[in-house]
Amino acid sequence: MIFVLTNLLLAPLSAASVSSEAALRNEFLQAERQIGSVSYEQAQKLLQKFADYPLQPYLEQRRLQQFLTADERIADFLQRQSGTPMDWPLRKPWLLHLAKRQKSALFLANYPGSNDAELECLALRYQLALPDADAAALWPQVTQLWLVGKSQPKACDPLFADWRKAGQQTQERVWQRLMLAAEGGDTSLIPYLKTQLPAVQQPLADMYLKARRNPAVISNARFFPLKQVQERDIAAYGMKRLIWRNPEQALKVWQRFANDPYFTAGQRLDVQRQFAIALASKGDDRAAEWLTALPAELIDSTLAHWQVSHALTQLDWPKVQQSIEALPAEVAKDASWQYWLARSYEQQNQPELAQPLLQRLALQRHFYGFMAAAKLGLPPSLAHAPVTVSEQELARLQLHPAVKRAQEWLALGRLTEARREWNHLQDSSDEQQKLVSAKLAHQLQWYERAIFSLADVGYWDDIELRFPLAYQDEIAQSSAKADIESGWAMAIARRESSFMADAASPVGARGLMQLMPATAREIARKPVQLNQLYNPVVNIDYGTDYLNYLMKRNDGNLLVATASYNAGYSRVKQWIPKDHALPADVWVETIPYRETRDYVKAVMAYYQIYNIRLNAPTDVFKPLTTMQIGVVVD
Numbered sequence: 182m183i184f185v186l187t188n189l190l191l192a193p194l195s196a197a198s199v200s201s202e203a204a205l206r207n208e209f210l211q212a213e214r215q216i217g218s219v220s221y222e223q224a225q226k227l228l229q230k231f232a233d234y235p236l237q238p239y240l241e242q243r244r245l246q247q248f249l250t251a252d253e254r255i256a257d258f259l260q261r262q263s264g265t266p267m268d269w270p271l272r273k274p275w276l277l278h279l280a281k282r283q284k285s286a287l288f289l290a291n292y293p294g295s296n297d298a299e300l301e302c303l304a305l306r307y308q309l310a311l312p313d314a315d316a317a318a319l320w321p322q323v324t325q326l327w328l329v330g331k332s333q334p335k336a337c338d339p340l341f342a343d344w345r346k347a348g349q350q351t352q353e354r355v356w357q358r359l360m361l362a363a364e365g366g367d368t369s370l371i372p373y374l375k376t377q378l379p380a381v382q383q384p385l386a387d388m389y390l391k392a393r394r395n396p397a398v399i400s401n402a403r404f405f406p407l408k409q410v411q412e413r414d415i416a417a418y419g420m421k422r423l424i425w426r427n428p429e430q431a432l433k434v435w436q437r438f439a440n441d442p443y444f445t446a447g448q449r450l451d452v453q454r455q456f457a458i459a460l461a462s463k464g465d466d467r468a469a470e471w472l473t474a475l476p477a478e479l480i481d482s483t484l485a486h487w488q489v490s491h492a493l494t495q496l497d498w499p500k501v502q503q504s505i506e507a508l509p510a511e512v513a514k515d516a517s518w519q520y521w522l523a524r525s526y527e528q529q530n531q532p533e534l535a536q537p538l539l540q541r542l543a544l545q546r547h548f549y550g551f552m553a554a555a556k557l558g559l560p561p562s563l564a565h566a567p568v569t570v571s572e573q574e575l576a577r578l579q580l581h582p583a584v585k586r587a588q589e590w591l592a593l594g595r596l597t598e599a600r601r602e603w604n605h606l607q608d609s610s611d612e613q614q615k616l617v618s619a620k621l622a623h624q625l626q627w628y629e630r631a632i633f634s635l636a637d638v639g640y641w642d643d644i645e646l647r648f649p650l651a652y653q654d655e656i657a658q659s660s661a662k663a664d665i666e667s668g669w670a671m672a673i674a675r676r677e678s679s680f681m682a683d684a685a686s687p688v689g690a691r692g693l694m695q696l697m698p699a700t701a702r703e704i705a706r707k708p709v710q711l712n713q714l715y716n717p718v719v720n721i722d723y724g725t726d727y728l729n730y731l732m733k734r735n736d737g738n739l740l741v742a743t744a745s746y747n748a749g750y751s752r753v754k755q756w757i758p759k760d761h762a763l764p765a766d767v768w769v770e771t772i773p774y775r776e777t778r779d780y781v782k783a784v785m786a787y788y789q790i791y792n793i794r795l796n797a798p799t800d801v802f803k804p805l806t807t808m809q810i811g812v813v814v815d
Contacts, residue, residue: 206593209236216240217247235585242267249278256291264609266601276300285310301326302337309343320349328358330366352379356411363389364418388415396422400430410443417448424459431456454479461487462773464494477509485512489521493767498528516542520549548782551789552766555802561789566642568616578617581606591627596683603630612638619646629679648790651680652693655721663725665732668797670725672787673746676780682717693717694724704730740765740781741810744772747780758811765808
């Protein structure tokens with residue numbers, strides 16, 4: 182290794198090597214591997230050799246990461262690279278090293294503040310130790326760090342001990358933190374918090390833990406002795422969980438607390454809201470009673486959906502109209518409710534009211550706009566408005582250091598580093614520069630960044646940038662083999678990954694079309710290595726085959742197949758009515774999972790857009806205007 186490095190250091194950059202970008206990049210990668218383990222003099226020569234290379238600062242960062250005692254050089258580097266992707270990966274370990282060496286003054290001088298709990302605790306400890314410290318002004322920050330539903334780093338323990346000694350830990354705060362731990366936090370924290378409660382309240386911690394593990398326990402009348410007001414917190418929490426698992430049990434518990442004077446108005450409304458949503462999502466007839474009992478000031482987009490959705494499941498069109506007209510004006514003007522208001526008029530033989538609403542919607546580019554256009558027999562409107570940027574703006578942006586670094590990381594196949602640089606550029610850009618960056622990313626065929634850059638400024642109308650013809654040939658070939666329309670496959674890929682070939686979801690889906698490894702194995706009928714799913718050609722091939730499979734399993738129904746791609750065939754099958762049929766748009770609107778509901782609407786709209794962009798003759802939405810899902814009774 183040393184021999185190779187010596188050659189790299191001594192060999193001057195010849196005209197041939199300078200002209201060869203590939204050779205220069207290979208030399209950079211070699212230097213990146215070695216710079217942390219060579220002498221100071223050799224490291225300086227390497228840095229000088231790559232002085233004009235955009236990624237040279239990363240070599241300096243890599244070197245300094247290995248020598249965290251070089252305080253002056255690190256401070257100087259961080260000042261020069263403040264806010265860039267090179268800042269925090271060096272700053273955090275250096276700050277922790279300063280803390281280890283008890284250099285509190287240097288720590289505070291170079292700590293800009295962050296969401297890192299460990300560093301925040303260290304900074305507050307050092308601030309409290311200053312001669313002129315104002316403890317009263319700092320305790321609220323410590324309280325905020327302590328009052329979370331999870332354990333904090335050990336570096337916080339001394340800070341919390343001082344905070345506790347100062348009388349800042351109260352019974353109310355302990356109970357509040359216990360609630361946070363129980364209601365979605367780290368339940369392993371509960372036994373510790375139990376010890377911080379007075380003896381008389383400690384059984385409450387056990388009750389909370391039992392309700393978290395099995396909410397059905399609250400249905401036992403003896404579970405709540407009702408000796409302490411905090412039991413109502415547990416009751417509310419348990420009922421909100423139990424209503425989803427066993428509505429009958431939850432409603433029975435509610436009867437015990439409905440008139441309890443210690444059950445607060447806030448708790449009552451919180452439970453009522455959850456009951457209304459849960460019952461509506463299950464298609465329970467009792468949902469209407471709960472939905473209408475909620476005060477108007479609580480109506481938000483979620484409750485509005487379930488109020489209208491419940492009426493739609495009953496095909497109660499007067500109720501649909503009544504529910505929408507009762508919504509707050511800001512909620513009711515949303516395109517979705519305008520569409521359903523039009524549909525309610527249509528179904529009540531009031532075309533003179535329905536037509537104007539549908540005509541306005543038909544000019545818009547979304548699921549409801551395309552549905553409205555199809556109902557009126559009008560062509561779908563793309564409402565395309567390209568971003569306006571000049572060649573001079575593009576040329577200037579290409580000279581930006583972050584852009585140069587991002588392009589080099591792209592050329593090296595280091596997508597994570599490239600995205601960090603682009604995100605840094607976005608964070609430091611005004612709205613116009615973000616539009617320019619979107620245009621530039623598209624020109625670089627870095628389609629995901631173009632999509633995200635436009636989303637960052639809320640510019641939705643440049644169809645070419647937002648819906649690029651990425652991987653067009655590969656998708657067309659695979660779709661033809663799988664006997665599906667390429668516009669559908671492209672819409673799925675756009676929704677799933679925004680064309681990020683290396684996309685990976687928290688649940689394990691991989692690649693452009695976000696395939697689960699098990700699904701890929703099933704489709705391939707052979708073992709499939711995970712890294713294969715990051716190959717666009719392989720991923721598209723399996724993804725289109727899977728779409729073909731879902732179409733066959735769902736009797737060729739496009740909507741149900743699309744929903745199945747998101748939620749799974751077995752789950753979607755449970756959402757199909759067994760004794761009646763629903764119009765296609767009603768079925769989509771009443772899908773109980775919001776994620777799948779939004780997914781189907783988005784993919785259908787994207788499919789329509791891509792068919793227009795690909796000059797495909799199919800109008801995706803025309804068949805949906807007459808489609809019925811469920812059992813059609815003659």
